[in-house]
Amino acid sequence: MADIYVLDSNVLLSDPHSIHEFPEAEIVIPGVVIEEIDAKKYGCDGTAYNARQVARQLDDLRRQGSLHQPTPLGNGSLLRVELNHRSLDLLRDHFPEVNNDNRLLAVALNLQLEENRKEHSRTVSLVSQDAIVRIKADALGLTTEEYPATKPAPILYTGYEEAVVDPGFVDRFYFNREIDAGDLPNSLHPNQYVILKTPGLSQSGLGRRCAGNGLILPLRHGSNPVWGISPRNVQQKMALDLLLDPEIPLVTITGRAGTGKTLLALAAGLYLTQDAATYQKILIARPVVPLGRDIGYLPGNKDEKLRPWIQPIYDNLEFLFGQRKGALDEILIGLKNLQIEALTYIRGRTLPHQYILIDEAQNLTRHEVKTVISRAGENSKIVLIGDTEQIDHPYLDTESNGLSYVVDKMMDQPLAGHVALIKGERSPLSRLAADIL
Numbered sequence: 001m002a003d004i005y006v007l008d009s010n011v012l013l014s015d016p017h018s019i020h021e022f023p024e025a026e027i028v029i030p031g032v033v034i035e036e037i038d039a040k041k042y043g044c045d046g047t048a049y050n051a052r053q054v055a056r057q058l059d060d061l062r063r064q065g066s067l068h069q070p071t072p073l074g075n076g077s078l079l080r081v082e083l084n085h086r087s088l089d090l091l092r093d094h095f096p097e098v099n100n101d102n103r104l105l106a107v108a109l110n111l112q113l114e115e116n117r118k119e120h121s122r123t124v125s126l127v128s129q130d131a132i133v134r135i136k137a138d139a140l141g142l143t144t145e146e147y148p149a150t151k152p153a154p155i156l157y158t159g160y161e162e163a164v165v166d167p168g169f170v171d172r173f174y175f176n177r178e179i180d181a182g183d184l185p186n187s188l189h190p191n192q193y194v195i196l197k198t199p200g201l202s203q204s205g206l207g208r209r210c211a212g213n214g215l216i217l218p219l220r221h222g223s224n225p226v227w228g229i230s231p232r233n234v235q236q237k238m239a240l241d242l243l244l245d246p247e248i249p250l251v252t253i254t255g256r257a258g259t260g261k262t263l264l265a266l267a268a269g270l271y272l273t274q275d276a277a278t279y280q281k282i283l284i285a286r287p288v289v290p291l292g293r294d295i296g297y298l299p300g301n302k303d304e305k306l307r308p309w310i311q312p313i314y315d316n317l318e319f320l321f322g323q324r325k326g327a328l329d330e331i332l333i334g335l336k337n338l339q340i341e342a343l344t345y346i347r348g349r350t351l352p353h354q355y356i357l358i359d360e361a362q363n364l365t366r367h368e369v370k371t372v373i374s375r376a377g378e379n380s381k382i383v384l385i386g387d388t389e390q391i392d393h394p395y396l397d398t399e400s401n402g403l404s405y406v407v408d409k410m411m412d413q414p415l416a417g418h419v420a421l422i423k424g425e426r427s428p429l430s431r432l433a434a435d436i437l
Contacts (some may be wrong), residue, residue, distance in 0.1 A: 003114070004028055005097050006108040008128035009036035014395040015366065016053035018147060024262055026070060026122075027079040029058075029369040030107040034081060045286075046368045058355055064349040085110035090357075093130065094140070101133050109408055129395060148400070157411050159418040160193035160238060161186060170196050170203045180214045181209050188216075191248060191417035193238045206234060208241065208259065211414030222243060227320055229267040235421045237258055242417040243268035244385065246278050249376065251259050252361075252407050253385045255421030258430035261385040262316050269355045269383070273337055279355040279381065281337040287368070287393075288342050302321065307354055313359060352377025360384035361403040363393045369402030 006028045011018050018061070041051040060080060061071050070078035085107045095102050112124040125143040126132055134144040146218055163184050173179045173196065174348065181188050188194060190211035197204050207216040222240035231237040235255075242251045243265060253261050272278040317320050343358070358364075358372055361384040369384070376382050386403045398404065410416035424431035 003232045004111060004122050004124045005145075006030065006104070006111065006124060006126050007033065007147075008104060008126070008133060009033045009040075010129040010395055012037060012054045013040060013047055013050050013126050014147070015181065016050045016127060016367075017058065019057065020073060020075055020077075022077055023080075024076040027073070027077055028082045028107070028111065029079065030104055031081060031086070032103040032107075033084045034058075036100060046365050049365070049422065052364070061101070082107055082111070085114070091140075095136060101130070101136070104128075104133065105137055105142075105201045108137065111355065112142060117404050134412070139157070151328060157189075157407060157418065158420040158422075159191075160190070160195060160235070161196055162195045164197050164199065164297055167198045167203050170198060170205045173205050173207065173216070173434075174218070177218060179207070181214045181216050181395045184216070185187050189411050190414040191242070191243075193409075193419070195234065206236075206237070213236065226271045227267040229263060229320070231264075232425050233423045235419055235423065236264060236425075239264050239421060240268060242419060244272065245417075246272070246379075246381065248415065248417045249379070249381050250373065250406075250410060250413075250416040251383045252403065252410070252416070252418045253383070253421060254362075254388055254403065254418075256387055256389060256424060257433075258424035258426030259421035261387075261421060261427050262312065263319065265357050265359075265383050265385055266313070266316050267320060269357055270338075272355050272381075279379070280353040281339065282355045282359045283339050283341065283351060284359070285341045285343045287361075288365045300436060335403060343368070346372060346375055350373055350377045351375050351380055355382045358382065362388045362391050362401045362403035363396065365393070365396065366400075366405045369406055373406070 004026045007018065010313065012029075012033070015021075019029075027361055032118060037054050040047055041055060042048060058067065058081075058266045061067060061073075063073055067079070067081040068083065070080045072080055086103065087110060088106050090109055090113075091102055091106055092119060095105070108124055108126040115121040115124060123143055125145050126133070126137045127145045127147050128137075129147055133350055134146065137144045138229055156321065165184075169179070169183075180395055184194060188209040191208060193206065193208050194216060195204065205218075207218050209215070210217050219237060219241045221244035222237040222323075224230075226244070231240055238260075239253050242253075255261050263398065266284075269282045269284075271281045273280070303378065345362075354377070356372075356376065363386070372384075375383055379394050384406060388398050388401060388404050391397060393401070407418050411418065
């Protein structure tokens with residue numbers, strides 16, 4: 001007989017389609033979970049959108065019959081909303097507080113005890129992204145799972161690799177300005193970089209695999225200063241090479257705080273829009289997800305409300321415009337083709353001929369990052385940057401966030417390129433904090 005999965009609200013809010021990820025099983029959604037989803041449906045952020053998506057799916061299923069009874073999902077699974085098995089009597093000695101987490105645990109525990117009394121019992125698994133809920137469930141003897149059940153592997157793809165070759169190989173690379181990727185010991189992904197090294201490190205070379213013909217070519221960009229910014233390490237050279245290449249419309253850059261992600265992306269965007277005129281406009285956006293406790297409503301118009309959220313962008317712009325006279329606000333007024341937005345307002349838009357920079361992309365869900373990338377119109381470039389070790393979204397982690405998802409899914413695509421920055425360049429103190437704290 002099929003197993004029973006009791007879903008926590010955070011599973012549904014992180015992935016509205018999670019009910020279809022348990023084939024040949026019985027999906028149970030407790031009434032307390034429905035109430036939590038109802039409380040989250042108001043607003044314009046991704047969590048509210050997912051709550052409404054869950055509600056629509058359950059409403060569609062309701063038309064097939066009462067959700068109090070098992071309703072088929074089309075993949076061999078059944079779903080029902082559980083209004084019984086709510087008694088907290090068995091939990092009071094261990095967890096006496098009456099709260100939503102304990103109500104959820106009570107449903108799973110009472111269902112498991114009911115199954116144990118049957119001749120052919122089934123396993124009841126509590127699926128939750130809340131570690132404390134899983135710990136408490138385990139203490140009660142319940143089977144627990146973290147969603148997704150088969151999580152993607154952590155990001156190991158850095159966008160580059162090293163290859164040890166003989167000195168003649170490096171000489172041939174620089175003389176011919178190309179080598180065949182098949183001559184390397186390991187295969188490369190499209191737009192992946194290779195650092196050629198010789199024994200004893202007497203010679204070295206740096207190239208990128210061309211997505212079209214499989215050749216390794218020297219960097220076309222990245223060696224010269226851009227808007228006063230010069231790359232300080234080899235990974236920053238790779239990043240600038242990707243950012244300045246109009247033939248790569250999707251670029252992802254990851255790295256710890258202080259590695260130069262935002263500064264490099266802004267410098268490249270300003271060059272491509274203001275100097276090279278490759279794009280007509282630069283659009284800068286970031287998700288509105290607070291670090292720590294939210295400070296609540298902010299006064300003023302839209303721009304005034306957004307200013308605290310996008311202040312890091314202004315900090316980098318002030319640095320880039322530091323050599324120019326005049327206040328930053330006055331300079332930005334003169335730049336009619338630079339727009340700074342919150343991602344809240346990007347849904348439904350089509351963005352052609354634009355350089356689109358999404359900062360803090362690690363705080364996007366998979367659905368949100370798909371929405372962002374699908375906004376790109378003709379001759380647009382989207383740059384996603386972020387630190388997958390600093391996630392503020394309550395329902396995401398290092399592996400399940402949208403930035404990691406894009407890197408994993410796009411590594412084999414010729415239209416995408418990725419570089420992981422590893423060396424902090426902000427200050428010695430910043431490097432020390434990123435390494436040991």
